[in-house]
Amino acid sequence: MTLRLHNFFRSSTSTRLRAALNLKGLDYDYVPYVLRNGETRTPDYLAKNPQGLVPTLEKGDGTFLTQSLAIMEWLEETYPHPPLLPSEPDARARVRALSYMIALEIHPLNNLRVLARLHDQFGADDDAQKAWFTHWVTLTFDALEEELSRAKETGTCCHGDTPTMADCCLYAQVWNNRRFDIPLAGWPTISRIFGNLDGLPAFTRAAPPNQPDAA
Amino acid sequence: MTLRLHNFFRSSTSTRLRAALNLKGLDYDYVPYVLRNGETRTPDYLAKNPQGLVPTLEKGDGTFLTQSLAIMEWLEETYPHPPLLPSEPDARARVRALSYMIALEIHPLNNLRVLARLHDQFGADDDAQKAWFTHWVTLTFDALEEELSRAKETGTCCHGDTPTMADCCLYAQVWNNRRFDIPLAGWPTISRIFGNLDGLPAFTRAAPPNQPDAA
Known part of the structure; x- marks a missing residue:
């Protein structure tokens, strides 16, 4: 399953999610957007993410996950090792x-x-x-x-x-x-x-x- | 174990946590604070919650949990039924x-x-x-x-x-x-x-x- 990360280099929410993906040892395709140019406000992007925000994680099945913290929790549940949260x-x-x-x-x-x-x-x-x-x-x-x-x-x-x-x-x-x-x-x-x-x-x-x- | 909820009636983060506690069927002591009077900026309250924000959940062991979403996840892990999140x-x-x-x-x-x-x-x-x-x-x-x-x-x-x-x-x-x-x-x-x-x-x-x- 190939993950695709729709994101922007300077975005803080993108940076935190990239770190989480890296800690999990997960490879992903990097798809960049220029926020100031409205590239996340297009109908195509809004279909992926109705808020028009980055990051969006595209899963191998072609569905999309939004909100960096929700994606990190999903990573934790889907790829438990190494963990991003302690156990207790x-x-x-x-x-x-x-x-x-x-x-x-x-x-x-x-x-x-x-x-x-x-x-x-x-x-x-x-x-x-x-x-x-x-x-x-x-x-x-x-x-x-x-x-x-x-x-x-x-x-x-x-x-x-x-x-x-x-x-x-x-x-x-x-x-x-x-x-x-x-x-x-x-x-x-x-x-x-x-x-x-x-x-x-x-x-x-x-x-x-x-x-x-x-x- | 008696839970104590340090909160404010009009606070949105307090309201969401009260709903979660009620859905879980958990009783709690209600401890109110008047935000405009600085009652969450006292040394005593800051020792419970270094941000001086509501809500704070005091557990029966005298320790404190902060940030309403983190508390809701803790409730989910500690009192799994009924669940606040689906299983998949x-x-x-x-x-x-x-x-x-x-x-x-x-x-x-x-x-x-x-x-x-x-x-x-x-x-x-x-x-x-x-x-x-x-x-x-x-x-x-x-x-x-x-x-x-x-x-x-x-x-x-x-x-x-x-x-x-x-x-x-x-x-x-x-x-x-x-x-x-x-x-x-x-x-x-x-x-x-x-x-x-x-x-x-x-x-x-x-x-x-x-x-x-x-x-």
Whole structure:
């Protein structure tokens, strides 16, 4: 079964899913879209993904899965080894909560269509967009740093020493922060974990600059 | 084991979790917080939930779970019957994707702290906040209506005729929409499903006006 990943190199949700696919050791065909050119708003793409968002995972049977977190859970259930979640329910809840801190409280507020809306509705210029982006990163990274630094479960990765779904989300968000040059220095635990992940091929192969459509 | 739910009657994430707890037939102690008074920003609450958000679920062993979707997955793993997710991976992916359309693409953009930020950074008045809120609901509800109306899997609920995690999210979001008087008429399938859910005690008991802290 050949998987096809419909995605965009700079998209944070695409990056986190590429890392998950790589951690699972799954090959996939890379199908790039240029978001700014409306390539995900065509009738053909909307038939795959009614939200017109990336990523979409096309399965070998020609059906489509949407929403990066739902796809990661599907990967976990369909290709259990190596796991992206620990086995015990409380530990799974911690990893999912860390993932959702990033995937729900940062990314949805800072993606391209939200920044465009701030411009269109409120006239937000580049500086105002950067202030908005930085505000939401800071609010949640402060809480994430607190949780990661105080919990005994934190290891070289967000949970223990094996990468999980939370590390996929964290790695992609740190890359996303670079769009606005947000330094990591104020979050030493996040910075340490990102450094560890960035030494692993599954993550570096998922990084935006290493994709075929990177500028 | 007694569960304690730290929450707020009008919070959409609290409403979805209350519905999930009710569907599972689980009793819980209700601990209310007034968000506008900063009651979730105290050191005591931040020790439970470093983000200072609701809901937080306190387990009988005195530990805490955060992020409503992570808590719902924990409930599913800890109390499997009745299930909040179907059994087959593709079906589970669909239910999670429907859930995340609401939980990631609407709610994070429209909660109180975001509307407050729009006011503080851009001077957004009530009308501008309503326009913002309505924009994100409409964008995703249009896509959700498209998916729900065209998929053969849709039944009296979002997926078949048994309530799932997606219905918990949808029910809570429709209640949330009422804060800004957004009519459902343009989304007949969503409206039909909401009507079905609103006939079930597990959902009506979770609705904001039926909570002890409702004004």
